[in-house]
Amino acid sequence: MVRQPSVNARDRAPLSTERIIEAALQIIDGQGLGRLTMRRLGDALEVEAMAIYHHLPRGKEQLLDGLVAHVAAAPADTRGAAGWRASLRTWARDYRERLLEHAGVLPLVVTRRNPAALTETSRSLRELLRQGGVPEERAEVAAHTLLGYVIGHAALEARAGDDSGVDWEARFAAGLDLVLAGVL
Amino acid sequence: MVRQPSVNARDRAPLSTERIIEAALQIIDGQGLGRLTMRRLGDALEVEAMAIYHHLPRGKEQLLDGLVAHVAAAPADTRGAAGWRASLRTWARDYRERLLEHAGVLPLVVTRRNPAALTETSRSLRELLRQGGVPEERAEVAAHTLLGYVIGHAALEARAGDDSGVDWEARFAAGLDLVLAGVL
DNA sequence: ACCTGAACACCGTTCAAGT
């Protein structure tokens, strides 16, 4: 006979930072950022809220930082884009989509003064620009301009909701062309 | 002898939505959004927290909506700008400055699905563009592009803080030129 | 009409204790 695990641990994967972030994201996407509480998160993980502190000693602060890192630290994956401008366009489209998939995290992305999440993102964007032959100084400006536009536009979209009669995807693409025309 | 007012009302202007918003803004600017609580707000106004509900029946929700309206609903005041592109530039610079003055409100501006605050802002921006001769359809795109850029860049700046070694004002201006070049 | 005081259901977090 195999030893029976304790009642509490039965049928339940061990807690991990990964699983905690995942569950938190699910709560935010489904119910909104305001309903993300340590107690509710514990419930979702079938654990007492206090167990979370064992994996995230800095508590909710660390949780929010982790969420920002998870959502905003996009790798500039532009495999198979034909040419440099196409790469930028692909990058911007993908990044916008990712932000909107987790629109509830946007206020955190916008104002958490925390990890190097966005620093990393803008670095890889700068790299992309330099590969296209844009000189260093212009690349810095262009990277921030593009990143600012994508984040800001995503924020506008999230604010407006789905019921504004605007084709946001088309509008984003049009504005992107406009910005890219300036970058060129 | 003049009637003495009650102890509670002594030396204290009567509460008003204006004064409440003002005090809330002061708390946010000085201590951060996270420290804005109804109780602390009451203290700042020398009143019990519950008195606030008499002026803002929807409570904290209404307070946050009011803050967004106060900060984000900028009148496109471009008096004395030489020409149309100068007007746009002035508008963008002023709006950025206003957002950064109350950077603590940015997460609310970004994601409150509430009043027509930003709708009004983008409307007046569209007006400015049409006056410059930009056709209606292009004006809509340009307005959102510009607004997205300004908000997004302000968010990047607020995130980075003052200690990043970047001249944010110059970078904003450079990016703005880049965007305006596309709008033209 | 305007404000207070007590109360309620909920937070994040600490800390000692269990296994």
Add this chain to the structure above:
DNA sequence: ACCTGAACACCGTTCAAGT
């Protein structure tokens, strides 16, 4: 090592009561 349970200081908000 990992999780629990009780406790603490704080939330937003309701509601009856005061003036």
